[in-house]
Amino acid sequence: MMLNQHPYAEAIIARLPQFEELTGIKVNYSITPEENYFDKLTTALNARNGNPDVFMTGSYQLWEYAPADYIQELDSFLNDPSKTDSGYDINDIFKGILDGDRWDLVPGHAVGTGSLWALPLGFESNVLIYNKRALESIGAQPPKTFDELIEIGEKLNGWNGEGSYGVAVRGTRSWATIHPGYMSAFSMSGAKDFEIQDGKLVSKLDSPEAIEITKKFAELVKRAGPKDWTNYTWYQASSDLGAGKAAMAFDADIFAIFQGSEGASQEAGNLGTAPPPIVKEGQPVGANEWIWSIAMNQSSKKKDAAWLFMQYFTGKEHTLWGATQAKVFNPIRQSVWEDPDFLARISKFPGYYQTFRAVIDNTSIKFTPQPEFFNTTTEWAAALQDIVTGQADAESRMKQLAKDINERVSRIRVQ
Template identity: 40%
Template sequence: MLAAMGFTGIAAAGLPILSACGVGGRASAPNGAADVTGGFDWKKAAGQTINILQTPHPYQVSYQPMLAEFTELTGIDVNVDLVPEADYFTKLNTELAGGTGKHDAFMLGAYFIWQYGPPGWIEDLGPWLQNTSATSAEYDFEDIFDGLRTSTRWDLTTGQPLGSGGQWAIPWGFENNVVAYNKAYFDRRGIRLPDNFDDFIQLAIDLTDRSANRYGIATRGSKSWATIHPGFMTQYVREGAVDYTFDGTDLIAEMDSDRAVDFTRKWIEMQQKAGPTSWTTYDYPNATGDLGDGTAMMVYDADSATYPKNKPGASAEAGNLGWYAGPAGPDGNYKTNLWTWSWAMNANSANKLPAWLFIQWATGKESMTKAVEGGIFADPVRKSVFDSTFKRVAGNQPGYLEAFETVIGSSKIQFTPQKKFFDTTKDWAVALQDIYGGDDAASRLRSLAKTNTSKVNL
């Protein structure tokens, strides 16, 4: 959910999201994997054409020059429709709800599985992975980091943990939510990176000097679901809070638990004393922009959103930035919430085999290695590509690899899967704004929890 190298990320507050309930999509076609027989052959669908839907993004830019290589390998032609991300999910929602198979494969954020999976709009890719007639023996799905494979697998039951059930998408690129900081400034003053949240808050306050147009910490604060999922959710779970529990019958919202209230008070105090003065308007481009121009001393957000700012000529502070995992939880944990752009298949596609061959190629080792070599594809989903290529490409970015390796074992989607995710998480962001504006944290969060419990169990 980032935009690097000048491309925008997922639209924040105003993104129209249609509910999976009541939209009226047609039942999906049967899974097509069993129709593929015989030995594996990249040319098995030669002469066919697929349509794919994408939004402008560094991952898309990295792969665009390689599409001709895919056609040469497979004999499959690829038509690409690029849709600005402000309109992307509205278009995709409408298409899938109508049961059309216009686009055979498309970029998908993992949270959208919770909306698109239950009504049968997307293909379960598990059978395709398991069919040796359709999947190359060299593909090695297990090479993809475990937290990413888990985050795109679900049994479609509200509240059930991720990691079982259908494989609804294949991870392509992703983001860990960690802290980027002005390393040159820290080094000049001998500032130590804090390893707990209380010290982190105090450092952010100490770094803030409004008269010098300098503040300590940038995070997202707009009235959008996207405000909750990066730094906020990462530190929330590190501090021992959860979003929902299951009582045997219903999901129960836990935003008003003692741990959640305590953490939220601290998070909001940090914004008030050490954040941007217009925090309630902030999305990640504002936060990363302030880091790049030297206004913000730290940013708690996607690592690959801040990564480009340190490239020569990319910002005023290029060459001065560093990364670290951020403060550990009280028990030393580094639980981290991630975002992944993945590839999914339209369940109503008439071209499932060529679409699967494309997804397999796009998420395979060879093409991903070439994309990373290009320099703007950060955080490859494959461990082998990370070890063989990304470590070399990103090796001159201070602390980036160390932060990545600190959190990767605990990096996954930390939310409880549920179909009203976008609505209830936007409500959460509104509650943060209200507390920032003066509402009592405990009472406002009780109201939020009551409302969200009602919504998720409808």
């Protein structure tokens, strides 16, 4: 088993003795920091020697691994009553989360159809996390629209001394800059990344909607973001929120828990959560998501044992234990979000449960699956950097980006 260094992995490791005692299966594992994890995993899968049998993966990576025949489809196991426990209850997993691991392998087709390629362990919704002390300092409520986010964010520059600012968002030249706050706003604006036209995958990043929301996001960064935004990753955005440097963050909801828990940061106890600000009145509130899952190696020689492992660590019992006794946020199962002990635990984080309920029905993967995902989103992040730093205007740069991406995906076959 290969694990990425993460609280979800820590929860698995903590309960391996119970699993081994219950099943008689001995589990060997490796754990690797995320900066090296996917390179190591891809090398291992490419060897096609069956090692590892099971591995952690993000949903976006499935768009490369599944077409390459690296991973085992799971429906044949899930639908076999001799292999799947009757109490597993796949329908207890939120649909928008489970659908993120399902795809029909056709570039341009949305997630949610076709084979199931992995089982989710936990997920993050990209919402607004705010410092109550900061908003109170200017008599403001959490912004409900993107324009309000820009205006309030700008007012909060310097709110906590020199170097403090309004809104933390990611800015490195990486796919990970696009997928949190930016993609949530992008999708709510009605913009799309791709469409299938005349049997071809066509970038829509030059559409009026895409250009307009990119202008808005660039305005947010310029007026209310960190000065060294192009260096900002998940870590910097989260740390600034906890240190009282950022008044708000438009990023993963779990910032509120990992920075807001007692003793976790300087601003613990001062953080609240709200739905992502809508771009236009009347639009449904929604969020792009990140999902950590476990998948089975197509070349595994121990698939039945692997499937038992996957059931156990995504089942009701372990998910509830992880959410109440460990740090498995957010849990994937509806039953956990109704459990009194879990609800008592998250009640310490203002607005967390209410925000979750407000967005969960429209929390999903907003990107269009295609095997060039990491390359195209990295190019997208580079374009966003050019726009924010004033090297190009949004309209011309997004049109050039769409042209470049169309060239990159021109060889992708759409069935």
